[in-house]
Amino acid sequence: MVYKGVIFDLDGVITDTAQYHYTAWKYLGEKIGIDIDENFNECLKGISRLESLEKILIKGNKENFYNDLQKEDLAKSKNEHYVTLLDKLTPSDVLENIVETLNYLKENDIKIGLASASKNAPTILDKLQLRDYFEVIVDPAQVKKGKPSPDIFLECAKMLGLDAKECIGIEDSKAGVVAINESNMLSIGIGSESNLNHANMIIPSTKELTQTIKTLIN
Numbered sequence: 001m002v003y004k005g006v007i008f009d010l011d012g013v014i015t016d017t018a019q020y021h022y023t024a025w026k027y028l029g030e031k032i033g034i035d036i037d038e039n040f041n042e043c044l045k046g047i048s049r050l051e052s053l054e055k056i057l058i059k060g061n062k063e064n065f066y067n068d069l070q071k072e073d074l075a076k077s078k079n080e081h082y083v084t085l086l087d088k089l090t091p092s093d094v095l096e097n098i099v100e101t102l103n104y105l106k107e108n109d110i111k112i113g114l115a116s117a118s119k120n121a122p123t124i125l126d127k128l129q130l131r132d133y134f135e136v137i138v139d140p141a142q143v144k145k146g147k148p149s150p151d152i153f154l155e156c157a158k159m160l161g162l163d164a165k166e167c168i169g170i171e172d173s174k175a176g177v178v179a180i181n182e183s184n185m186l187s188i189g190i191g192s193e194s195n196l197n198h199a200n201m202i203i204p205s206t207k208e209l210t211q212t213i214k215t216l217i218n
């Protein structure tokens with residue numbers, strides 16, 4: 001296959017904001033009497049803010065404790081905490097070999113897109129000084145269904161002017177890898193075999209990304 005585009009997830013792929021999401025959810029959980037651990041957190045990765053809250057409430061058998069307005073307030077308070085954690089972000093927080101990979105893609109005229117479920121994605125890319133690399137950043141509010149539905153990846157390919165089959169998707173979450181697979185792109189999972197064994201290719205960290213992309217593109 002001749003690949004013409006690479007579509008990145010953000011949190012946990014470009015930078016380790018996945019840990020800040022976890023910190024903020026864990027803190028909120030403690031406030032409402034629901035304990036979450038890192039293992040449970042895997043199922044929150046890739047999904048929207050409100051869906052994450054819903055899963056946490058279900059875990060604590062509290063899904064009927066709050067009305068929609070109260071749930072929005074809880075999600076808002078998690079986000080306010082999360083955004084304060086983002087204050088610390090600088091370009092030095094870009095994960096290893098991400099800039100090298102982006103430069104390699106640019107040099108080889110491969111289109112670059114972002115398919116993140118995060119409403120904070122543009123702010124994060126600005127803090128990391130990476131925004132100019134991305135030809136397309138899909139606004140998650142514009143797609144009907146979030147990951148694991150393939151919609152956000154399909155929309156990104158469309159906006160890049162490419163067929164899904166011409167694209168490679170990169171993800172660290174279970175839901176995200178399902179979304180890439182469903183879109184018929186080639187999926188690269190970054191993380192552990194135990195979480196991402198449905199990915200077409202798995203690498204343990206972004207350290208291996210430039211080399212992996214090179215073998216696929218040339």
Ligand code: BG6
Pocket residue numbers: 010011018021044045046047048049052079116117118119120121173
């Ligand atoms: C995804 C994260 O990238 O974005 C999820 O993996 C997060 O953990 C989702 O819930 C939504 O992010 P935000 O920044 O809009 O709350």
Ligand code: MG
Pocket residue numbers: 009010011012013018045046171172173176
């Ligand atoms: Mg992610």
